[in-house]
Amino acid sequence: MKVKTFTGSSLSEAIVKAKQEFGSNIILLESKQIPASRTKNGTKLAQITVSVDPEQPVPQKNVEAWAPPRLDTKRPQVTTAKSPTKGDNDFNKVIQDILAKKPKVKDQENKILDELASLKDQINQLQANTKSEPTDALPAFYSEVRDEMMDKGMQQKLADRLIRRAYSITENGPTAGKQEIIESVIIELKNMFKAYNYKKKAPKKKNKVVLMVGGTGAGKTTSAMKLAAHQEIFGKKEVLVVSTDLYGPTEALKAFSKMNGTEVLDKKRVDELEKLMKSAEQDVVIVDTPGESPFAPNYLKKLEEYVKAVKPSDIFLVLPMTTDLKDMYLSAALYMLLKPSGIMLTKFDETAQPGKLFSIIDELKLPVAGIADGKRIFIDMQMPNADYAIHKLFDMNRGA
Ligand SMILES: Nc1nc2c(ncn2[C@@H]2O[C@H](COP(=O)(O)OP(=O)(O)OP(=O)(O)O)[C@@H](O)[C@H]2O)c(=O)[nH]1
Ligand SMILES: [Mg+2]
Structure with missing residues (x-):
């Protein structure tokens, strides 16, 4: 990776110069104003520092x-x-x-x-x-339960599969009551749900290193803090949170650091990050990546650079429950290339479609590392468990 400084009469002029030299594949590391008193020609200047990968992208026509x-x-x-x-x-x-x-x-x-x-x-x-x-000609109660699950965001193919399975395992078959059907479905849902095991030790690693990835505003930074604070997760361990955000650690992260005593470091450059990872002594290091659209050009490449530098023992994919299921699948398809080891589902408090959780885990076959249901760091984080989502899926409709 190359790092170079450009100046111009304005920020945009400096950026144009950088783009002329390196193309649009640049990452802005720093920008600042240089006062007129410190420049040779006596006019104020804008200065930017950018990093760029020296390798040129191969034209798309070569792609099979x-x-x-x-x-x-x-x-x-x-x-x-x-x-x-x-x-x-x-x-x-x-x-x-x-x-x-x-x-x-x-x-x-x-x-x-x-x-x-x-x-x-x-x-x-x-x-x-x-x-x-x-639709299959199912007894009325079966159709009713299936429709309830679909109303709560579960995709039809999973709802159909669960109902067919319930039909084959309920004792009373076609005459089963609604409660009996729901109980059979719950057994299946519990079988599908795998919780991430926080007790598992990272093989051959001196510390556990977690890399947080996910789309813009998914809740990566908030989840990193929640993981560091939760008593059953990393709350009893010495944790370092590394912010790689180009704008530096957020105010919320700085405030959390003061309140919880968790060390927060700011590492924008991949080479700096790599160096830090070699020397970090904390039990757990959580590396928070900056948000970007998963479909932005070069985003995957940037993430791969983080993976190479950080060598994480775990990658957590943060998915907000407020996202449309189709968009969740599409972005998850890209993140799957990084081979994540767990998913963090955020913004559960903001969805009326908790059934999406089961469709997404059915497709991704990944363990759930946490369920976040609010903005409060020390409170709104659930240990991964199927009951929480099952309760949301059925109890609300039944008014329990
Ligand atoms: N209601 C609710 N809000 C949440 C939850 N998790 C995060 N947020 C809020 O969502 C917003 C974005 O959260 P961040 O943690 O900054 O998201 P991020 O993925 O780090 O964002 P970028 O780094 O900008 O991509 C903030 O206002 C958080 O307080 C949650 O579980 N529920
Ligand atoms: Mg963030």
Whole structure:
């Protein structure tokens, strides 16, 4: 990585100069005004420091076309669904395909963006197929429970699968009452839900290093603080939070540092970060990445630089529950390339669609590392457990 300083009569002129030299693939590290008294020609100047990857991106035309997996639009049988059927895992297959084909060369990002475009088409197609399918002729209570789950944000293919499974395991089959059906579905939901194990030790590592990734405003910084503060997570350990945000640690993070005694360091450059990681002695180091659209050019490459520098024992993907399920799938597809070890679901307090949680874990097959349900650092963080989401999924509707 190269670091270089540019000056201009204004900030935008300095940026234009940097872009002329390095193209638009620059990262702004610092900007400041130089007063007229300190310049040679006696006029005030703007100065910026940028970093840039010296390697040029390979033109997109070299990228091989990616063949999307075929969609299975056949409707599964009502009583035979014991485990996820082939057609239920289209998204997962797409992820596997992307992972399997992950190119080692520099054009990886362009290729992934192409693949995401194909994935978007497939999700659209899947939704269209699901909508046009006639519903199974289920006894009324089964349909009612399925519709409740869908009203709460669960995708139809999962709701259908759970109901078919419930139909096959409830003692009273077609004459089962609503409560009995819900209880069967709850057994399935608990089986699906995997909680991240915080007691697991990082192999061969002197400390646990967690890298937080996710889209802009997903709740990465807030979740980093919540992880550091929670007594059953890292609250009893010595924690260092590293902010890599280009604008420095947020006021909230600084205030948290003072209040909780958690050390917070500001490392904007990847080389600085790499150096710090070698010397950090704390039990746990949480590295907070800056938010950006997962579809922004070069974003994956930037994240990979963080991964190389930090060598995390865990990567937590932060997903806000307020995001539309389709957008969650699409951004998650990109983050899956980093092989995250857990998902943090934030803004649970702001959704009326808690069922999305089960659809997302059904597709990503990742353990849940935490459920955040508010802005208060010391209070609004739940240990990962299925009961919390199940309660939201059913109890609200039943008025319990
Ligand atoms: N209601 C609610 N708000 C939350 C939750 N988690 C985070 N927030 C709020 O969401 C906003 C963004 O949170 P941040 O933690 O700054 O998000 P971020 O992912 O670090 O954002 P960037 O670094 O800018 O990408 C802040 O106002 C937080 O207080 C949550 O679980 N519930
Ligand atoms: Mg942040």
